[in-house]
Amino acid sequence: AVGQDTVLINAEILKIENESSQDLIETYKRLIASDGYNTTFHNRVVGNRFLRYYAYDKGRFDSITLTLRNADSTFVKQYKRRPLKDSIQVKKDSIKRDSIKLVNEVKPKLTKAERKAKKLERKAKQKYNSKYGFVPTPHMPEVKNYTRNLTFVGRDSTVALIKIKEFQNGNYEGFYDDTFATLDSLQTKNLIIDLRNNFGGRLNEIDYFYSYLTNENYTFINKSEINGRFPILKSVMTNSNPLALKLVAGLMAPGLAVADLISVSKKDGQLYRRFKPAKEQEPKPLNFKGKLYVIINGNSFSASSILSTQLKGSQRAIFVGEETGGAYNGTVAGLFKIYELPNTKVQLRIGLAQVDSQYKTDIDGYGVKPDVEIIPTYQDRLDDIDPELEWILRAIESKN
CATH class of the missing domain: 3.90.226.10 (2-enoyl-CoA Hydratase; Chain A, domain 1)
Structure with missing residues (x-):
């Protein structure tokens, strides 16, 4: 998985397939509307939206080749999309494991006082999350x-x-x-x-x-x-x-x-x-x-x-x-x-x-x-x- 490929950390993307990343950036900048003539918004927001623009521009693709550069060298990496059936099977296996875990776990019966305490704890957490504006990250639930x-x-x-x-x-x-x-x-x-x-x-x-x-x-x-x-x-x-x-x-x-x-x-x-x-x-x-x-x-x-x-x-x-x-x-x-x-x-x-x-x-x-x-x-x-x-x-x- 890309997330486990440490060689990508701080690497500069020179090309995506055979297109220069800088040429793509200049193309996508023209899609951005701002409040006036200044260009700081265009320069910044194209980085936030680049993946979205690229997907809209190129459509669905099963593999992608990146030419990258880090402090030591220039290199090429290719990534392939995991087949849908494999993704479905991984999800099924995960659900199965979770189901077995739930069956094996015997939850202790809570007293009335404990249920009330749990309810108060949930409400306090909801209030805290609302006050500070909690943003859930489903793929990384440990991140607050x-x-x-x-x-x-x-x-x-x-x-x-x-x-x-x-x-x-x-x-x-x-x-x-x-x-x-x-x-x-x-x-x-x-x-x-x-x-x-x-x-x-x-x-x-x-x-x-x-x-x-x-x-x-x-x-x-x-x-x-x-x-x-x-x-x-x-x-x-x-x-x-x-x-x-x-x-x-x-x-x-x-x-x-x-x-x-x-x-x-x-x-x-x-x-x-x-x-x-x-x-x-x-x-x-x-x-x-x-x-x-x-x-x-x-x-x-x-x-x-x-x-x-x-x-x-x-x-x-x-x-x-x-x-x-x-x-x-x-x-x-x-x-x-x-x-x-x-x-x-x-x-x-x-x-x-x-x-x-x-x-x-x-x-x-x-x-x-x-x-x-x-x-x-x-x-x-x-x-x-x-x-x-x-x-x-x-x-x-x-x-x-």
């Missing part, structure tokens, strides 16, 4: 992967580091409430927010997060421009959705229409939809008042870029890393319509609302640019070095 993480770094472990991988998983309010209560109790002076490779997510979550990062009343976004009075209905009643869902939406249409009418207004001939973060709000009582640093890169997109704009425009944070993939002046998002082209069956994801902060830059079509630009090298990755984080820690240490 969470969306939201708080750690302490630096020489004396007093610098707080919040790493958010995405803004769309679990009960975010509990995480931010507990996190900033902890920072307040520890009188933390320096906070680093890591938004690298964060493709975005929920608008309400970044609004809630920001309420802990400012000590002033604020309006997180402007009212969003739209081109129809019924954006919710438009997003649901699309040809890519199954008929059953559209029938349910049809039954709910009066209620959805009322929700649209309440949130949609017209000014100077333009329709606007007001999302909750478009209202003026107060900061949280335990808002962080210390020094704030934000790490960004080309994969900081959509919601993470909107949050970055708000922090950059309000001069709340020092930004380190690479220009965000998402545009400074906003993005078309909020609500989406998935439309399927009738002949090719290609699905298009179309944003229905302009989402932007009150802060703008004169040069349109580019992302949030770092105050200190640091782009990791290939050698940094090999040596497990994080140059952006190390720069921030040195800056904090020098001030101390």
Whole structure:
């Protein structure tokens, strides 16, 4: 199996079959749409999606030949797809072994108190997983992967580091409430927010997060421009959705229409939809008042870029890393319509609302640019070095 082939660790792929990997990358970059003219998103996201693009491009294949290079040599490896019947047999054998194991195991009968304790334990685990945004990895169940993480770094472990991988998983309010209560109790002076490779997510979550990062009343976004009075209905009643869902939406249409009418207004001939973060709000009582640093890169997109704009425009944070993939002046998002082209069956994801902060830059079509630009090298990755984080820690240490 590829996963057991240690020669592949840190090897560079020069060719896939007879095609240069760099030529394939340049081809697939043209498939990527972003918020503007900057190229950092294209350069970054093509790595995340390369396997998906290659499979769509080439179709199913039974074998693949890779030309690779590591520190010592260039070599060729060929891999063959395991026949389906073999995969099915392996699965059957696994199920059989598990069945025999279950038969042989005699589970002790639990008392009422033990059953209650088990139930409470499951609920506590579910609450914890929701708060931190647990992401299951079926092929590696031993890996505990969470969306939201708080750690302490630096020489004396007093610098707080919040790493958010995405803004769309679990009960975010509990995480931010507990996190900033902890920072307040520890009188933390320096906070680093890591938004690298964060493709975005929920608008309400970044609004809630920001309420802990400012000590002033604020309006997180402007009212969003739209081109129809019924954006919710438009997003649901699309040809890519199954008929059953559209029938349910049809039954709910009066209620959805009322929700649209309440949130949609017209000014100077333009329709606007007001999302909750478009209202003026107060900061949280335990808002962080210390020094704030934000790490960004080309994969900081959509919601993470909107949050970055708000922090950059309000001069709340020092930004380190690479220009965000998402545009400074906003993005078309909020609500989406998935439309399927009738002949090719290609699905298009179309944003229905302009989402932007009150802060703008004169040069349109580019992302949030770092105050200190640091782009990791290939050698940094090999040596497990994080140059952006190390720069921030040195800056904090020098001030101390």
